[in-house]
Amino acid sequence: MNGKKLNQIIASILINSIYAMKNYPILLINTLLAPLSILVIIVFISRGALLGVGIEGALIMTMISAGIGLQGDLSHLKNDFKLQDMVVSSPTSAFIYMFGMGISELVFSIPVILLLSILAVLFLHLLVIQWIILIIILLVVFLFSISLGFFLSTLTTDVMQSWGFTGLISTLLSTVPPVYYLITYIPKPFQYIAYLSPTTYAAEIVQSTTGYLKITQLNFLLDWIILIIVTLIIFFISIKKSKWRED
Amino acid sequence: MESIKCKNLSKTYHGGKKALKKITFSFKGNGIISIIGKNGAGKTTLIRILSTELMPTSGSAYINDIDIIKTPELIREKIAIVPQEARPIHWLSPKQNIISYLMYRGYGFFESMEKAKTALKKVSLNSNLNKINRVLSGGTKRKVLVATVLSSGAKIIFLDEPTTGLDPISRNELWDVLNKLKKDYLIILTTHYLEEAERLADKVGIIDNGKLLAFDSIDGLRKKIKYNYSLKVQGDFPKLKSYHGKVIKGIDNNYQILTNEEGSYILSKIFIKKGIRFSTNQISLEDIFYYMVKKPITEERVEEDEW
Ligand SMILES: Nc1ncnc2c1ncn2[C@@H]1O[C@H](COP(=O)(O)OP(=O)(O)O)[C@@H](O)[C@H]1O
Ligand SMILES: [Mg+2]
Numbered sequence: 018m019n020g021k022k023l024n025q026i027i028a029s030i031l032i033n034s035i036y037a038m039k040n041y042p043i044l045l046i047n048t049l050l051a052p053l054s055i056l057v058i059i060v061f062i063s064r065g066a067l068l069g070v071g072i073e074g075a076l077i078m079t080m081i082s083a084g085i086g087l088q089g090d091l092s093h094l095k096n097d098f099k100l101q102d103m104v105v106s107s108p109t110s111a112f113i114y115m116f117g118m119g120i121s122e123l124v125f126s127i128p129v130i131l132l133l134s135i136l137a138v139l140f141l142h143l144l145v146i147q148w149i150i151l152i153i154i155l156l157v158v159f160l161f162s163i164s165l166g167f168f169l170s171t172l173t174t175d176v177m178q179s180w181g182f183t184g185l186i187s188t189l190l191s192t193v194p195p196v197y198y199l200i201t202y203i204p205k206p207f208q209y210i211a212y213l214s215p216t217t218y219a220a221e222i223v224q225s226t227t228g229y230l231k232i233t234q235l236n237f238l239l240d241w242i243i244l245i246i247v248t249l250i251i252f253f254i255s256i257k258k259s260k261w262r263e264d
Numbered sequence: 265m266e267s268i269k270c271k272n273l274s275k276t277y278h279g280g281k282k283a284l285k286k287i288t289f290s291f292k293g294n295g296i297i298s299i300i301g302k303n304g305a306g307k308t309t310l311i312r313i314l315s316t317e318l319m320p321t322s323g324s325a326y327i328n329d330i331d332i333i334k335t336p337e338l339i340r341e342k343i344a345i346v347p348q349e350a351r352p353i354h355w356l357s358p359k360q361n362i363i364s365y366l367m368y369r370g371y372g373f374f375e376s377m378e379k380a381k382t383a384l385k386k387v388s389l390n391s392n393l394n395k396i397n398r399v400l401s402g403g404t405k406r407k408v409l410v411a412t413v414l415s416s417g418a419k420i421i422f423l424d425e426p427t428t429g430l431d432p433i434s435r436n437e438l439w440d441v442l443n444k445l446k447k448d449y450l451i452i453l454t455t456h457y458l459e460e461a462e463r464l465a466d467k468v469g470i471i472d473n474g475k476l477l478a479f480d481s482i483d484g485l486r487k488k489i490k491y492n493y494s495l496k497v498q499g500d501f502p503k504l505k506s507y508h509g510k511v512i513k514g515i516d517n518n519y520q521i522l523t524n525e526e527g528s529y530i531l532s533k534i535f536i537k538k539g540i541r542f543s544t545n546q547i548s549l550e551d552i553f554y555y556m557v558k559k560p561i562t563e564e565r566v567e568e569d570e571w
Contacts (some may be wrong), residue, residue, distance in 0.1 A: 021370035028367035032353060036360045040396055099350035106315040107416070108340045109368045262336065263312075264319040 025109045029117025032100070033090055034125040048175035049129050054077045059197045067198055072136050073151070073223045074197035077216060079133065080155050081191045083126040084162025084181050087118060089168035092179045096201050119163045143227060150226045154244075158219045161248040162190070168255035189214065196220045218244040265330060266342075266419050266450040267292040268314070271304045273323035275309050275474075282474055283309040286323065289479040291467055294419075296446045298465035299454045300553060306474040307454035308424055309380070314452065315345040321530045341369075344418035346409045348425050348454075352391050352397035358384060364414045368549040383415030384408075384412045387441050403434025410441065414449075424455040427460060439463050457568060458550040468549065472557045475533060485552045493528035494551045512554055522547065522555060 038045055052075040059071040095101040104114050137143065143151065169182060171236065194214040195203060198238060203211055211217045218240040224230035232240075269290035269291045275283045283306045291297055299307050300382050304398045312318040314325060316336035325332050330339045359380045368374035381391040387407040397405060400554060406426055426442075427435045435457075442451065442464055455461055461468050478485055486492055491509055501519040502509065509523030521531060528544050535542045 020372070024367045024370055024372055028364045031367065032364045036288065036364070037355050040355050040357070040360075094353070097351065098353050099347040100353065102312075102317055102347040103345060103365065103413075104368050105317045106340060106343055106345045106422075107368050108337075108370055110337075114368075158538065193388070207477075252340070262317060262319060 021108075022113055025113045026120065027215070028109075029114060029255060030121040030124050032094070033121035038125065040146060043264060045126075045128055048079075048082075049132065051082065052076075052129060052219035055192065055197055063198075068175075069141050069227065070199060070224060070229050071197050072133060072141060073227065073229075074191075075131055075197050076130070076137070076151070076221065077219055077223065078124050078191035079129050079186075079233075080159040081162045081216060082187045083122040083165045084164075085169075085187050085190070086125070087122050087163055087166030088168075088170040089123070089179045089183045091118060091167070091177075093204055095170075099222060103137055105261055111259065115167060115259070116238055119167075120164065122166075123159065125150070138154040141227065147226055151223055154219050154223050157248055158216065161215055161244070164248065164255045168258060171255070171258045171260065190216045194220070199224060201230070215247045231239050237252050265293055267380060268297075268325075268327050268420070268450065268452070269326040270314070270520070271323055273310070273313060273325055274321050275306075275313060275318070276321045284313075285474040287471075289475045289476060291450070294447055295448050295466035296442065296451045296453060296464045297467045297469065298461035299452065299469045299471055300458060300461050300549075301454075301471035302456060302557070305471045307471060309474075310471065311345070311349075311452065311454055313422045315343055316340060317345075317347075321557050329375065330476040342418055343420045343422065344369075344413035344416045344422065346406075346413055346426060347424040349422075352405055352408040352412070354398040354402075355396060357396055358389065358411070359391070360403075361408060362412045362415055363420055366415060369416050369418075379415045380411075383411040383460070386414060386445075387411045388437075401434070403430050403437060406430065406434070406438060407441065410438070414445065419448075420450045421452070423451060425454050425456070427455065427457060436458070442462075458548070458553055469555050470553060477556045478552075482549055482552075485549070486547055489522070489547070489552055491522035491524055491527075491553050492547050493523050493525055493544060493553075494547050495523065495528055495531055495535070495542050497521070497540060497542045499541070510555070520551070520554075522551060528532050 055078070056071045056075045059067050059074070091101075101114070165186070169186070170179065194211045194217040196216050200208055200211055200217065221230060221232060222237065222240050222244070225232045267290070271288050271289040274285055279282055285548070287310060299310060299333055301307050309318065313320045314327070314332070317331055317340065320333065327339050328342060332339050337406065354357065356364065362380035363373065363376040366379055367373065367377055371379065384391040384393065387410055389404065389407055397408060400408065410423070410426065421571050427438055430438065435560065439460065441566075442453070445451065446464070446466070453464070465480060465482065468485060471568065472476045480488065497519045499517065501513075508527045512520045512522070532542070532544055
């Protein structure tokens with residue numbers, strides 16, 4: 018990657034995260050608060066038993082909301098400030114713009130990721146291989162949610178609408194499915210509903226890797242396959258659907 | 265030298281709306297081209313095609329002899345646009361706004377910072393303006409956007425209705441800025457303020473219902489319409505036996521007569537005699553625009569000795 022492309026990627030990160038955090042520090046507290054508050058509730062209610070699962074869940078939820086956040090941000094920048102129009106007629110390509118915006122969502126979540134990582138180090142006592150699997154899963158979940166966010170941003174032209182969407186989808190993906198707790202807590206028939214959400218598979222992989230959940234090897238393999246296939250499908254749909262120069 | 269050229273540029277949107285119909289014009293050098301037209305005339309569509317954001321349905325367009333329809337990526341270093349209804353990003357300061365935009369154009373951070381300061385000075389803004397864009401006045405916001413594109417190194421700048429919605433004072437300030445810049449840039453700006461085109465433009469394109477009705481200097485346009493004087497009459501149009509010129513019914517029941525110098529002299533005498541209130545002027549861009557775009561209510565020509 019040449020220096021020019023790197024500068025173009027940094028531009029998105031500056032606009033959508035660094036300058037935003039610098040000028041509005043309150044935003045940071047907000048991103049910290051959402052995953053942590055659920056974590057605290059889960060820990061209290063389970064009398065500490067679900068602390069580990071809760072930390073993992075909070076990490077997954079952070080990835081989901083970071084990625085989904087892209088959709089509101091993209092449509093806000095596109096429709097209310099016409100940033101995308103200005104960038105289309107500049108030397109930046111569609112891919113670099115979107116890539117930078119995607120990274121910016123991750124950068125925005127660095128403080129909460131750091132905090133959760135510290136908690137994980139303190140309370141989870143993971144082996145290196147478990148860390149690696151956890152990080153890979155988090156990246157896959159992020160790729161999934163960023164693609165979904167990108168895809169949704171191509172559908173909505175109204176920011177209020179897309180912020181509404183963001184909240185709804187974030188909840189559907191990260192607090193309703195068994196991300197903060199174990200799927201075995203859900204009565205049998207309802208477990209099938211949980212499997213409609215890709216985050217359930219991600220959580221199963223993480224929870225079984227770190228010893229909180231017992232699943233068969235076949236189940237483990239299926240979880241990976243489903244998660245990756247769904248992610249790739251959404252990734253490619255969103256790339257196909259996206260418009261740069263309009264026709 | 266900068267140049268822009270388009271031939272038979274047409275755009276039909278997916279819904280079937282024919283927004284542009286065979287637009288052809290060309291221009292060489294620095295200066296301001298002003299595209300004027302009513303809402304929905306097709307100004308934005310034209311600007312978006314020329315700035316490589318939108319594909320035309322047919323026709324060709326070249327900037328600096330580069331085919332911008334086939335190879336848009338070759339021209340993007342040279343062009344920059346402030347789209348219609350663009351706003352500087354609310355949560356950034358003016359300087360941050362410019363820095364990020366410049367980085368999209370490939371500049372490094374520190375170089376962008378220097379350029380941002382210079383650009384803000386160019387539009388007479390304090391280069392250390394320590395406020396976020398959200399709280400700036402409408403006029404200052406537009407200046408920030410103009411500074412943003414000016415700093416880019418692009419020599420061809422598109423401004424889509426840069427002064428719409430501004431108060432008269434801010435508008436005048438922006439005109440001053442643009443007038444100072446026009447010797448160094450080729451600026452293509454759209455407006456529906458005819459006064460704006462009159463104050464700024466080296467060439468004016470009049471666009472109506474997707475058609476380019478004229479593309480010329482204001483003097484050239486004046487010559488085109490063969491009348492060079494305008495008389496405005498308040499209230500009912502006086503019954504005259506005959507006159508030489510063209511009568512246009514304005515809003516609020518005002519009437520306007522476009523005529524030549526002699527006609528204006530003769531009509532003035534008649535109006536004074538009859539005690540009719542009127543004013544007379546050399547024809548303005550506004551008159552030309554109405555002449556071209558609005559349907560006149562009558563057009564009569566008589567021999568001069570019949571006055
Ligand atoms: N994306 C679009 N899809 C369909 N019709 C459009 C679109 N954009 C503009 N139009 C129509 O094309 C015509 C010209 O619009 P526009 O170029 O925005 O005019 P102006 O900028 O002069 O107000 C209008 O009738 C408008 O409604
Ligand atoms: Mg317009």
